[in-house]
Amino acid sequence: MTVNDIPLISFFQRVLDPLIIMGTLYLFSMLFAEPFTGYSLVLMILAFFISSSVYQYVDPYRTWRSGRMMAYARDIVVGWVVTALILVFLGSVSGLSYHYDENVVLVWFAATPFVLLASHLAARKLGSDPNKDSEVRSVLIIGANDVGVKFANTIDRFPNLYMKVCGFFDDRTDERQPRNMRHPVLGTMDDIAAYVRQHQIKMIFISQPISAQPRIRRLLDELQDTTASVYFLPDIYVFDLMQARFDNVGGMPVIAICESPFTGFNSLVKRSSDIVLAALITLALVPVMAVIAAAVRISSPGPVIFRQRRYGLYGEEIIVYKFRSMTVAEDGAQVVQAKKNDQRVTRIGAFLRKSSLDELPQFINVLQGRMSIVGPRPHAVAHNEQYRKLIKGYMLRHKVKPGITGWAQVNGLRGETETLDKMEARIRYDLDYLRNWSLWMDLWIVVRTVKVVAARENAH
Numbered sequence: 001m002t003v004n005d006i007p008l009i010s011f012f013q014r015v016l017d018p019l020i021i022m023g024t025l026y027l028f029s030m031l032f033a034e035p036f037t038g039y040s041l042v043l044m045i046l047a048f049f050i051s052s053s054v055y056q057y058v059d060p061y062r063t064w065r066s067g068r069m070m071a072y073a074r075d076i077v078v079g080w081v082v083t084a085l086i087l088v089f090l091g092s093v094s095g096l097s098y099h100y101d102e103n104v105v106l107v108w109f110a111a112t113p114f115v116l117l118a119s120h121l122a123a124r125k126l127g128s129d130p131n132k133d134s135e136v137r138s139v140l141i142i143g144a145n146d147v148g149v150k151f152a153n154t155i156d157r158f159p160n161l162y163m164k165v166c167g168f169f170d171d172r173t174d175e176r177q178p179r180n181m182r183h184p185v186l187g188t189m190d191d192i193a194a195y196v197r198q199h200q201i202k203m204i205f206i207s208q209p210i211s212a213q214p215r216i217r218r219l220l221d222e223l224q225d226t227t228a229s230v231y232f233l234p235d236i237y238v239f240d241l242m243q244a245r246f247d248n249v250g251g252m253p254v255i256a257i258c259e260s261p262f263t264g265f266n267s268l269v270k271r272s273s274d275i276v277l278a279a280l281i282t283l284a285l286v287p288v289m290a291v292i293a294a295a296v297r298i299s300s301p302g303p304v305i306f307r308q309r310r311y312g313l314y315g316e317e318i319i320v321y322k323f324r325s326m327t328v329a330e331d332g333a334q335v336v337q338a339k340k341n342d343q344r345v346t347r348i349g350a351f352l353r354k355s356s357l358d359e360l361p362q363f364i365n366v367l368q369g370r371m372s373i374v375g376p377r378p379h380a381v382a383h384n385e386q387y388r389k390l391i392k393g394y395m396l397r398h399k400v401k402p403g404i405t406g407w408a409q410v411n412g413l414r415g416e417t418e419t420l421d422k423m424e425a426r427i428r429y430d431l432d433y434l435r436n437w438s439l440w441m442d443l444w445i446v447v448r449t450v451k452v453v454a455a456r457e458n459a460h
Contacts, residue, residue, distance in 0.1 A: 021051055025040065025043065028108050028111070032101060054082050080112055080116070137163050140167065140195070142206045143170055143207035144168040147235055149178045151207065151233055152168075167183045168185045193226065203230075205232075207233040242399075242435050260434070270442075274366050274372050277446075289360055292360070302324055305361055307320070310380060312370055318370040319370075323357065323360065324346075325358045372402070374442040376398075376402055387427075410448035
């Protein structure tokens with residue numbers, strides 16, 4: 001089911017949101033006694049098209065549908081901030097900004113996301129308990145299985161969907177059906193068409209495995225004699241999903257089951273934040289890095305920078321930089337992890353590892369595009385080859401660029417992973433990061449990293 005199948009959301013997306021954005025500009029122009037000119041109309045049109053494109057990528061209605069209102073509010077604000085920045089940039093380069101009253105534009109920028117949120121929440125409140133049966137679409141689910149039950153429960157949780165589950169149809173006996181069903185089984189597959197015609201069912205969701213294709217084809221033929229809308233619930237939930245979504249290739253619909261979170265607009269957001277933060281941090285720490293380089297050079301023989309092969313994006317080998325902290329520079333088929341009181345660690349190296357200052361050259365890797373500030377920590381090639389054979393899903397962590405810090409590191413899994421259990425726990429956190437990534441999650445990890453490093457947890 002698409003977003004446009006939900007009346008309230010479709011109304012906001014197609015009609016009300018553009019009118020709110022444009023109307024708010026007009027309102028503040030009147031309040032500040034500024035004449036509404038042709039330039040104001042140009043700004044309205046630009047805001048309309050830019051905000052439509054930005055919100056298509058940010059997709060706040062995804063979180064609206066899931067009921068996560070804080071995340072929804074965040075997406076509305078972020079989308080509008082991006083829109084405002086684009087408008088400011090266009091106004092500056094074109095010279096159009098001189099034609100607008102600064103106070104009007106600033107107040108418009110500040111107030112619009114709150115007006116959007118207020119109108120959406122008010123409509124959600126009014127529409128959360130529909131009381132007209134004609135507005136509520138009746139639903140049948142074909143297949144009393146885990147996927148069908150999960151879908152029915154989702155409909156029950158969100159009354160703003162304006163849908164009501166009447167029940168299930170299934171050929172299986174009672175003992176083979178899920179125990180947590182809230183809705184009755186109304187009959188078998190042979191009874192569906194007659195029931196749909198008799199009760200004027202609006203929507204049918206087929207939750208059957210691909211192996212049931214002949215039955216599905218026969219059912220679809222029978223439903224040709226009804227007016228019900230028919231949808232297919234794919235049984236992809238049997239897989240360990242990562243960034244699952246519907247997409248298309250050359251106009252052909254496909255289902256993404258395992259994908260990187262950094263595609264499209266997300267990729268731009270991630271790379272932009274990496275460049276900005278890495279550039280600022282590198283510039284600020286140039287004096288510190290120069291002192292560390294001199295200390296490493298003086299304290300023990302060998303290069304200042306330790307270069308080691310690691311796996312980067314899509315498992316391709318990259319060279320990662322660190323300040324040398326040991327008397328060896330292992331990068332072969334066997335690499336021994338540093339342990340507590342490791343004799344190979346130099347005196348200055350022990351301090352650098354405790355404070356994580358040995359990782360500072362990796363901000364250069366970020367600027368090169370090899371790494372990200374936040375992501376799964378890169379392991380030596382030898383360790384990758386070892387653990388990919390032992391841990392299911394290990395290589396999935398390479399669907400994103402490796403990071404200087406990561407979700408596992410701020411959850412107590414920083415430093416040596418001397419047991420398989422610890423490495424498995426680290427991988428679980430890495431994959432959790434891939435499933436749930438957001439810019440706010442990255443910023444939270446950065447803040448948590450500062451605390452972890454200051455406490456010198458698990459570093460040696």
